[in-house]
Amino acid sequence: MKIDIASFNEALNNSKTVILACSCTVRYSGRAESFLDEGDRIIIAKSDGTLLVHQPTGSTPVNYMKNASHQLTLQDGKLTLSSRSLADKEYLDIAISKVHYYNFSELADSQSIQLVGSERDMSDMIYSNPSLIAPDFRPLSREEHTKYGFIDVFGYDKNNTLVIIECKRYVADLKAVDQLMRYIKKIKQLKGLKQVRGIIASPKISPNALQMLLDHKLEWKKVSPPKYMERYDNDQKKLGEY
Amino acid sequence: MKIDIASFNEALNNSKTVILACSCTVRYSGRAESFLDEGDRIIIAKSDGTLLVHQPTGSTPVNYMKNASHQLTLQDGKLTLSSRSLADKEYLDIAISKVHYYNFSELADSQSIQLVGSERDMSDMIYSNPSLIAPDFRPLSREEHTKYGFIDVFGYDKNNTLVIIECKRYVADLKAVDQLMRYIKKIKQLKGLKQVRGIIASPKISPNALQMLLDHKLEWKKVSPPKYMERYDNDQKKLGEY
DNA sequence: GGGGAGAGATGCCGC
DNA sequence: GCGGCATTTCTCCCC
Numbered sequence A, B: 001m002k003i004d005i006a007s008f009n010e011a012l013n014n015s016k017t018v019i020l021a022c023s024c025t026v027r028y029s030g031r032a033e034s035f036l037d038e039g040d041r042i043i044i045a046k047s048d049g050t051l052l053v054h055q056p057t058g059s060t061p062v063n064y065m066k067n068a069s070h071q072l073t074l075q076d077g078k079l080t081l082s083s084r085s086l087a088d089k090e091y092l093d094i095a096i097s098k099v100h101y102y103n104f105s106e107l108a109d110s111q112s113i114q115l116v117g118s119e120r121d122m123s124d125m126i127y128s129n130p131s132l133i134a135p136d137f138r139p140l141s142r143e144e145h146t147k148y149g150f151i152d153v154f155g156y157d158k159n160n161t162l163v164i165i166e167c168k169r170y171v172a173d174l175k176a177v178d179q180l181m182r183y184i185k186k187i188k189q190l191k192g193l194k195q196v197r198g199i200i201a202s203p204k205i206s207p208n209a210l211q212m213l214l215d216h217k218l219e220w221k222k223v224s225p226p227k228y229m230e231r232y233d234n235d236q237k238k239l240g241e242y
Numbered sequence C: 001g002g003g004g005a006g007a008g009a010t011g012c013c014g015c
Numbered sequence D: 001g002c003g004g005c006a007t008t009t010c011t012c013c014c015c
Helices: A005-013 A119-128 A174-191 A207-215 A228-241 B005-013 B119-128 B174-191 B207-215 B228-241
Strands: A017-029 A033-045 A051-054 A063-065 A069-075 A078-085 A090-105 A114-116 A138-141 A153-156 A162-167 A196-202 A219-222 B017-029 B033-045 B051-054 B063-065 B069-075 B078-085 B090-105 B114-116 B138-141 B153-156 B162-167 B196-202 B219-222
Touching: A005 A017, A005 A069, A005 A090, A017 B017, A017 B090, A033 A090, A051 A090, A063 A090, A090 B017, A090 B090, A119 A153, A119 A162, A162 A174, A174 A196, A174 A207, A174 B174, A207 A219, B005 B017, B005 B069, B005 B090, B033 B090, B051 B090, B063 B090, B119 B153, B119 B162, B162 B174, B174 B196, B174 B207, B207 B219
Parallel strands: A162 A196, A196 A219, B162 B196, B196 B219
Antiparallel strands: A017 A033, A017 A090, A033 A051, A033 B114, A051 A063, A069 A078, A078 A090, A114 B033, A138 A153, A153 A162, B017 B033, B017 B090, B033 B051, B051 B063, B069 B078, B078 B090, B138 B153, B153 B162
16 A cells, blocks of 8 residues: 555644554664564554554554654655654664555544542542451551551551551552561651551462461451442442342 | 444454544443543454553553453444453443544564563673672572572672672662562571672662662662663664774 | 552563 | 563652
């Protein structure tokens, strides 16, 4: 397929979203260096300077650029799409041997995604329902970004011992234990406390992480992140059943 | 633009890569729940069951599916692209109000990317050039996946003290120190050693991470990941200058 | 802009 | 399959 270089570049420079399917090689230089030999790819160029190179399989782009400007050139019969981010010192060059098809249009989207079920939702839930941790647990605050560190929830147990809770939305791993231990060490140091309880709240925990927790006399409490929309949908279904 | 539902579904079911630009809403339910209100998006459906929903800005897909099967349906005048991954219990529905354009074709790509400058390349470099760490450093092995943990490089210094090196390709942070400390603790325990040196090798380190390192009598050595291709290019340029 | 941490993280490798 | 970990991580939030 023939490509109209002038109109293609005009689209790139006029806030259009450009799609190009082609056979090409890709060379990248920036934070690392990469080369991708000849093959068919889908290329997306967005108005914000994003450029994505997708192979026919896989969910992540094989190459990409951010905050870059792109230009299509034809020199000595070689068609090249170049992307440059001078600020980040990143360079990407696509040598195109065959254009399968391309398209572009002005796209408008002012919406942002609403998502439920994050770790933040989990700590909110625990704060509102402290009995999920223990019957006598009293959450004190949810100061994520304070001088004490970015702690998900902390409070006191029935013996007035300070409790630090680290939430994980899926499997808690060794890194989660590292994190909890680091927070506990810092809090002990800052508040001059001898004893602080540490709890990981997650639906699952890896065996090694659990072992490490127990080795350091820390605790695990099984808690799952909330999914309000799902509950809403289920409620709606139930209503419909009547 | 009108869409040919039968041929669209045939493309989805016959290993084609499908591109669709449209105005739509997106609902997802699976590991979490999400909703995205009306706006223009680019949708990519790959032959391996990947589905990506891209907004006109941003480098990451706003929604996505993996290992799913997709189907376009028209019911009561409502055009819907549904993606299902029964194995993962994930569901994504795109309600399409307007089709801007679409395209599909059989894409062939047997290449995989060659990348230089990773953490692995860095540990290889240190293993080959131990003087990057210290004049008398003797690397012993690069057993990344052993019972001792996934240690990048370890060896002995001039006093025959065991040295563990953790490489980071960019800024070493608190998590990197956590990791190094965990490895050291484990090695001390397994080998019954009293003293083990721990070194983070990275081009940069965050102030707090450096503080934490020094607090625990660990060390930082400034090392940058190699970029062979860049060097090759520079050599070529230099050659051209003569 | 840098630091810290989550993510529907993803992808890779090893067991 | 799970576990551990890097990633051109990306993204958000706060200082």
